[in-house]
Amino acid sequence: MQSTHRPPLMAFALKSLTAAVASAVFLSSAATAAGLGKLTVLSALGQPLRAEIELTTSAGEDPASMAIKLASPDAFRAANIEFNPALLSLRFNVEQRGGRPVIRVTSSQPLNEPFVDMLLELSWNNGRLVREYTFLLDPAELRATQPAQVAAA
Template sequence: MFKCYPAAWRHYLHVLLTSGALCYSTATPALGLGEISLHSALNQPLVAEIALLDAQALAEGELSVGLATADEFNRAGIERVGLLNDLRFTPVLRGERSVIRVTSNKPVNEPFLNFLLQLDQPQGRVVREYTVLIDPPGSPGIVPLADVEPVPVARSPAEDVVPAQSPVMSSSDGPGVVDPTQEQLAASVLQNQQLQLSIDELRAGLQTRDDQIARQHQQFSELQAQLAEARQPRSEAVAPLPVAVAPLSENGKDSTPWRLIALSGFGGLLLLGLFLRDQRRQVADLPEPDVPHQPLPVIEPRPLVERSIEPIAPDTTDRLPLKNDDLSMDLQWELVNPFDSAPDPARPTAINADR
């Protein structure tokens, strides 16, 4: 029975140590992310600092800072632009005032930046969204970053920051004395900004002129189209006539030629009748020819020579008997118009008498 006591004490001590470790971890203050302060202007490399809250107990190498993942950006509805890939995040631990320095190698031309910062620590992970509004050079709200040597924590060679790129106040000088180099740098930045503004104005003027030229070209093309439409009906005024006649010729293919033939024949007959009527009128209007009257010669009848005609005995063998009526001859009188042709006096015409 007593042999079980050491095992029970060991188990009890193990539970006490585990609970004590848990209580100590919960009692440790949680690390947090504070506000961001900007120390650079527009068209300059970015220089900013993010305050670290309750970071006194952190040691070197326990903190990792960077942009959040693409899924975090999508869930937050933030676009991850290419400019964010140039940002460098460097933890600077200085006791009570620990910060995360945010820098970039290239000048920032955007008036604002929006990104998600991810902080990995032994107690967990912290993600926070930051929006930085960047003012133009010469603005009163821009405070240059003091020349303080940072204490790097888990820095990589690619994350080195060149302090000469940012405006620096000289610590040897008094608080009211401005470095001439900084003054020249500010003047050059202001001049660059003015040049940029003038370039933007020139671009806007060129864009406006291009728009005006495009509208003028469009108006010119519309006028050309209207002129072509106005000229087209004049040149094609005769063209619709065959198109309108063609269906009539196809539909009246069987009837129209006959009508034309009948009309032409009727007109020809009418003209012929008028011509004949005129000819008759002309003939009727002509005077009668003056033909001398010649007396008709008196023709005395000559007696016929009587011949003895012996009766012929009828032939009984004749199979075709003749009738008396068949022997008679029909004499026709031939009337001669005396005005058509004058009779020859030397040759009197014989007049047949009916016997």
């Protein structure tokens, strides 16, 4: 006996698969318009933060039109990351270094926590990205003998 329900179910499955693939292609093209790469820390514990984050953009995106900010306290809670009020003094600027865009991260106040968890939000015309960075601030006396610390992407 043949089931009469199979063709509609197969057609539904094929439509669902097609929709999923189309959505993935659309989302991946929007997601690749911009990205946050590795973070390089240039300062030490007890100093105002100086760091740079690689910024990747696609051909049509202007880095100057992108907005980078610290994610909201609600986003920190949702990501189960403790919000450190010292992060409120962070400032973000998109700059060019060696012909490539980078985000310069600075603080007006010294950071006295050796481990820093930071959640950043990057927004542009066609999308939004939230990324977590965790990095270690070495004491200044150790910093003088070591190269800049790079957090993996």
